[in-house]
Amino acid sequence: MENNLNQDNITPTSNEGSGGEEVKKDFQGLLGSIKKFLSELLDIRTNTDQQATKEAIIADIPFKGHTSWILICSIFIASIGLNANSTAVVIGAMLISPLMGPILGIGMSVAINDIDTLKRSLKNFAVMVVLSVITAYLFFRFFPLRDESSELLARTAPDIRDVLIAFFGGLALVIARAKKGTIASVIFGVAIATALMPPLCTVGFGLAIGNWSYATGALYLFTINTIFIALATFLVIKLLRFPMVRYVNSQRRRLISRLASLLAILVMIPAGITFYSVFQKSLFMRDAGSFIDEKIVPYQFTGEGKFLKDFSEIVYSDKDNSKIELVFMGNETIPDNVIATWENQMQEYQQLKGIDLVVVQGSKSDEANELKYVNELYESQKSILSNKDERIKFLETELLRLNQISSNQIPFNEISLEAKTNYENLERMGYAYLISTDFNKTDSIPLFEVTWKKDANRSETVKDMTKLQEWLRLRLNNKNIQIKEMPKD
Incomplete structure (x- = not known):
């Protein structure tokens, strides 16, 4: 009985141990199968033609003959498309642009220590960029229609998505180039996605109209695309283990290797800094937009406000000068306690802590600010106006509305009492904006109308008119103020 019991106790233990080992082996086999499947699925080395890839990239680097004319044509097509706000035309310009060649050459030459290819790539790239900007500048400088289309404005403010598009687009392009039997559709798709030509044309447009913010913003976008496409090329070439260029002189080989490594590091550092900066800006813009939509837009006015x-401005700066400027119009002002509440609510958003909140209110802002916002309104609406007459009519309507708002801006009661105290012959005083046009431009002039007493001496009133005008200009800090003498009753 004891032997039987012992056997009964031992047998289950043996079965449990063997069963655990079998499960472990099955699990390891499953992991091995998954690893093998993923390796076969994602491996790109086995179907890579290194020599053909290298020759194809080097063949696209030179800039002369046919390539130069193709570039010039693509510049004009892109400029016309941006000017006409035509997405289809802009896409066509991207497809035929040869700008991608030297960028791939830069990335590959750094990866394989090919200093001669690097020199050719940098030289041809520089010539292409300069020629593109000059050609676009000349087009927009002399072409009569230079409206700020949405296609143009879209290339002036890069964000984190542009960085990701450039990097992954560069990866896709080099992988497609490396495959035996190049995938042409991928190359065309990357040319559209990364959009190298439109930003350069926008640089030319910004220079042509004298808007440096447009030019620098578009150049920044082009630089981002260039850096991250070259970086992606460098990484893929390294991953595919392309053979390094060998030099007979061992000392020269070591020097070139060090220079290539240094250049790779120098490219990666600004790429990392750019990515971080653009990422921080994107987070800030997201939180600022959420704050406005969630806290400001729902605010209910009790009167006319x-x-x-669209005029509120979100300004991001790396030097702690970021701010949110909210614009309100109308006679009703925002109470100070409401503004204080908004400032406290900003602390709920991670990226808005310590950011300045500027509230511009119609009844409190000065004349310059009012005119600024009317001008911005006109600029934002002019693309939908069909001709100059409609633009003039639209602007006159907005200036009339501004005149009604600005009538409350100047402390007229105080000014009139002070004027009466200083000029005893003054009988009546009025104030309004005079809107005039010479049919080329429309001006808004602050005008005071004065009436002198009937028995006032004419020579004295003439002198008082001059003094009063100078006093009003000084008192209201406005050199454009005019005075008109009204006839006596």
Whole structure:
């Protein structure tokens, strides 16, 4: 009985141990199968033609003959498309642009220590960029239609998505180039996605109209695309283990290897800094937009007041000068306690802590600010106006509305009492904006109308008119103020 019991106790233990080992082996086999499947699925080395890839990239680097004319044509097509706000035309310009060749050459030459190819790539790339900007500048400088289309403005403010598009687009392009039997559709798709030509044309447009912010923003976008496409090329070439270029002189080989490594590091550092900076800006813009939509837009006015979201400005700066400027129009002002509440609510958003909140209110802002916002309104609407007459009519309507708002801006009661105290012959005083046009431009002039007493001496009133005008200009800090003498009753 004891032997039987012992056997009964031992047998289950043996079965459990063997069963655990079998499960472990099955699990390891499953992991091995998954690893093998993923390796076969994602491996790109086995189907890579290194020599053909290298020759194809080097063949696209030179800039002369046919390539130069193709570039010039693509510049004009892109400029016309941006000017006409035609997405289809802009895409066509991207497809025929040869700008991608030297960028791939830069990335590959650094990866394989090919100093001669690097020199050719940099030289041809520089010539292409300069020629593109000059050609676009000349087009927009002398072409009569230079409206700021949405296609143009879209290339002036890069964000984190542009960085990711450039990097992954560069990866896709080099992988497609490396495959035996190049995938042409991928190359065309990357040319469209990374959009190298439109930003350069926008640089020329910014220079042509004298808007440096447009030019620098577009150049920044082009630089981002260039750096991250070259970086992606460098990484893929390294991953595919392309053979390094060998030099007979061992000392020269070591020097070139060090220079190539240094250049790779120098490219990666600004790439990392750019990625971080653009990423931080994207987070800030997201939180600022959420703050405005969630806290400001729902605010209810009790009287005549309006929040102008389109004119409100979100300014991001790396030097702690970021701010959110909210613009309100109308006679109703925002109470100080409400503004204080908004400032406290900003602390709920991670990226808005310590950011300045500027509230511009119609009844409190000065004349310069009012005119600024009317001008911005006109600029934002002019693309939908069909001709100059409609533009003039639209602007006159907005200036009339501004005149009604600005009538409350100047402390007229105080000014009139002070004027009466200083000029005893003054009988009546009025104030309004005079809107005039010479049919080329429309001006808004602050005008005071004065009436002198009937028994006032004419020579004295003439002198008082001059003094009063100078006093009003000084008192209101406005050199454009005019005075008109009204006839006596």
